[in-house]
Amino acid sequence: MDIALATLLSPIVLFFLLGLGAALLRSQMTIPEAFAKGLAIYLMMSIGLKGGVEISKGQLGWDAGLVMMSAVGLSFLLPVLAFALLRLTTRLDRIDAAAAAAHYGSISIVTFVAAGQAVAAAGLEAAGYLVAVAALMEVPAIISALVIANRGGARSEAVAGSDKGELAREVLLNASVVVLLGALVIGWITGEAGMQAVAPFFVTPFQGVLCLFLLDMGLSAGRGLRNGWRQLGPGTIAFGVYMPLVSALLAAGVAALNGMPAGDAALLITLAASASYIAVPAAMRLAMPKARPSIYLTLSLGITFPFNLILGLPLYIWLAKMVSAGVA
Amino acid sequence: MDIALATLLSPIVLFFLLGLGAALLRSQMTIPEAFAKGLAIYLMMSIGLKGGVEISKGQLGWDAGLVMMSAVGLSFLLPVLAFALLRLTTRLDRIDAAAAAAHYGSISIVTFVAAGQAVAAAGLEAAGYLVAVAALMEVPAIISALVIANRGGARSEAVAGSDKGELAREVLLNASVVVLLGALVIGWITGEAGMQAVAPFFVTPFQGVLCLFLLDMGLSAGRGLRNGWRQLGPGTIAFGVYMPLVSALLAAGVAALNGMPAGDAALLITLAASASYIAVPAAMRLAMPKARPSIYLTLSLGITFPFNLILGLPLYIWLAKMVSAGVA
Amino acid sequence: MDIALATLLSPIVLFFLLGLGAALLRSQMTIPEAFAKGLAIYLMMSIGLKGGVEISKGQLGWDAGLVMMSAVGLSFLLPVLAFALLRLTTRLDRIDAAAAAAHYGSISIVTFVAAGQAVAAAGLEAAGYLVAVAALMEVPAIISALVIANRGGARSEAVAGSDKGELAREVLLNASVVVLLGALVIGWITGEAGMQAVAPFFVTPFQGVLCLFLLDMGLSAGRGLRNGWRQLGPGTIAFGVYMPLVSALLAAGVAALNGMPAGDAALLITLAASASYIAVPAAMRLAMPKARPSIYLTLSLGITFPFNLILGLPLYIWLAKMVSAGVA
């Protein structure tokens, strides 16, 4: 399959593999956190701006609104499914399972970007409002997971020292929501004209920055795997591989129902299939401190992310083509 | 007014507002200090280089020399005025008033850059040596403020552990003076030819980097306001708005006397109207440790900076046009 | 000499001098470590990619293989020579001398890059595989130095708490080896086509980033000199200047024997003449903790690096032209 090979040999995947390999070989090299965090903000600004400019060109119609609502629905729903699967097939307790489930309902913005590039490489086009879809899918999964976790017996009391609004602020105003949605609106307002001035920073070098960021993600994923894989049973590891496929199928259904064109469908499917590894872990430390990061992070960053990046993407594009061909 | 609206809707202003809003809503998002400091050095290198290259193209005449001297004079003078106004209209004590006054005699390089862009958007041109003017205006205000503070009764004894040269080094060799003047000289030496090689880094992406930096400034300004506004009385807040106007009028007079063209005049006026929020606060911690940062920073970064960025710039350009029209 | 002047007035040298001057004047300005480390990784990725793409265009023949082997030999050999010279002409003890010697057998990637630019400015061309040569020359010198240090009397016992593999991992999998070789292979695989997508980040702004990095190196070198020069006797200081010349002559011989074209020869000579200041110092802290960083760093970063950058490069290019003319 050509797309599969092209994906595998793209610089971003190769740099990810470089980082992964170095970490697995126990290299001590690191990319400073402050630098990587700066790059992450750059990436989100860039994605938001580009999405906003795309939106400003066309018109947001009813169909986009419907897709957004379905996506929010998916994000609410997927954790329920993920939780059920985890409880049935693994020994994770309620809290650990709920926390892991939250990650799978939410999204990974880097996977989304990689999908965007694979979509373009496959000669398809994607609408700008999908960036808004990405931002909208970040949060609902967290709410679902909280509800699931709290239903289990003892109502969760407030943790000592916690402040009423802090969880809401962390969930609704975390860096990725603020920057993604903010830049989207700014791109929308300033449009193509405003973009021209900042494109040499936010558009042209984007792919290269992504390489650097993926090198860091590879290092993180590799170290996470090395420290954490022992805590994952085979059932949990399998979940990290089949859950994205389950989500992808569900999202493909949603895409078919909405009659989405192939490019858009591929991105929606990827969003559903991807798992969060920055925003949700932070929220989980506040909301479910007893859930173990070594479980949910190793799953999401160590297993699902590489799987999606290397094997998932070509599959999701193929699926999107099937779906939109069936529709057309 | 078209310029006003264009300013308000420029990406840099919008990103500033995004940061400001996020901070006021108590988002916890931050941009790592190490990353922001790196960006600040980048911005100053870029500004310095561009100014130097501009200078290398033409010739620095007597008129430029006169403007530089007047600007230094302004920087010495403005703190005296600011101090008098603060003492008359607020309850700040001598030390707090002197420290705040120092900020208003010195300059904000980001405001200067934003003015440069607004000037270009208004179809005007500005000379390269204004960068040198900016660098020259950083320091004199600090000296003025020190003299003012020390005149009040008890001569200030040396603080325990202080080293004779340390204040001079901090004031004359801080990052912004070193990088701005250094890059200016380097741009001057290497000229257009040397610039070509580095323009893809220092020129083309500049605007985009500025957006990222202004997002951070918005976050800082918003947090400063939230923590600090209670300590500012209405008189002090009003000062943060009218003082830039007073400075602008004085600088407009200087521009008229020097017969400066509109673009140059707009930049000089902006420099006078702007208030420092990095170099002077640092110097104040050394020189007047008892002055409260919560006063001078909230004033300069929380009130005057947004005022200048959003409302001031169009005004200063208009003022500059008046002045240079009157001259011509 | 035109090349000499052009080198001296290139932006990168001027920014280095700016940093050096500021540090010697005791400016407190710094570039945050996290930011500088991020830039260093960027630079190595860029160099590696470019080298890899170059290799992908042509064919790696026997001659390249021979050069690589000779370069590895040089890296093994130079520390022996450096050690002997240090022991004969200075009062450094065995450990300090061996540690310093390791730096001179290894290489400085920034000097290599500056040489690449000087070579291009001189109208010469250099082959891509020289990047691989650079990566290969990093490590052997460390091994030589360890052997030398251990031969002296008491066999070194393992330091408490040390882990068998840690030194090997530090030496073979440090950031510069991983990133340089990794990016080289990636560039080789993706070739010109893959490079196009990332060139706006890794190629076009490279020179500008280098300016920023050299500003930081100037600051480091200046501070190192100020703190450390007292510990260096005149013999040691002289070594920092003549050792690169000795290495250059040896490398020129190797280049002649291999019949290398002038551009390639200039780079090989520069590699031999340059001294490491990041990878080897880190390895020395692990392998020879008793050697004093104030000696080897001041030598390598404070004396040899500026010497090579400012005076050495034109010389090495001239030498390379002689050698390749003699060959042809």
Next chain:
Amino acid sequence: MHVRYRCELIIERMAAPRACRILEEAGLTGYTVLPAISGLGRQTRWNRDADISASSDMVVVVSIGAQEQIEAALKEIESLLSNHIGVLSIGEVNVLRPDRF
């Protein structure tokens, strides 16, 4: 000099604001938060620069205070540590200007 107590709480970065609120409410006059870069516990082995999610990062909260205030904070901190990862230790120190604590 006067005897006071130095309370040092090694705690997850995300939970630090909760710890700080507890200290503030117990009447301690101040605290300072220091970053950490890596660590080992019974369950975790973490490294700041090697984990892009930063979800295992710890910080150290140091607060100098009088016995009374520290005791007032103890119970709540114990409760916090029943949910969050962390280690509390309290040492005796001498301070200048005792009225400040």
Next chain:
Amino acid sequence: MHVRYRCELIIERMAAPRACRILEEAGLTGYTVLPAISGLGRQTRWNRDADISASSDMVVVVSIGAQEQIEAALKEIESLLSNHIGVLSIGEVNVLRPDRF
């Protein structure tokens, strides 16, 4: 092991060099400066990443020394703290190689 003193000074970043000079002149053989990321005092609430001016940043200076040297530094540090923001605390510790302090 031998008894020495651990002097910990939480102080404004800009004033830290002054504190360090005092320690050095008092004959202490060394010190180490640690960064802080946020804090609360009676007057300030600061956060390193949230203040672009960095003018409220604090650092922590730790110096292990003998009683004599620390006492020699105390008066000057007290004077420093009358101008600059900061908190000093001194605790008893045990050290190896006592001749080094």
Next chain:
Amino acid sequence: MHVRYRCELIIERMAAPRACRILEEAGLTGYTVLPAISGLGRQTRWNRDADISASSDMVVVVSIGAQEQIEAALKEIESLLSNHIGVLSIGEVNVLRPDRF
């Protein structure tokens, strides 16, 4: 509360993993590593942001533990410090949940 010991080792960054291995092997249940930004010793004066090689950087390893484990680590640490630059100090502290150490 219960008496335990706070072991603080100021040590070269490159040698910190060695120190940590020693602590771990001695049976200490955990440690936390803090970054330092500058320092002065009898031989060195260093600053993190001012040295691109980072070869003089120090870190601070803090470990709270029981006397027994700390004593078990002492000899090896002493040996480590005969090779590497560093300062060890041990103070008495009170902890909650003593069984954890």
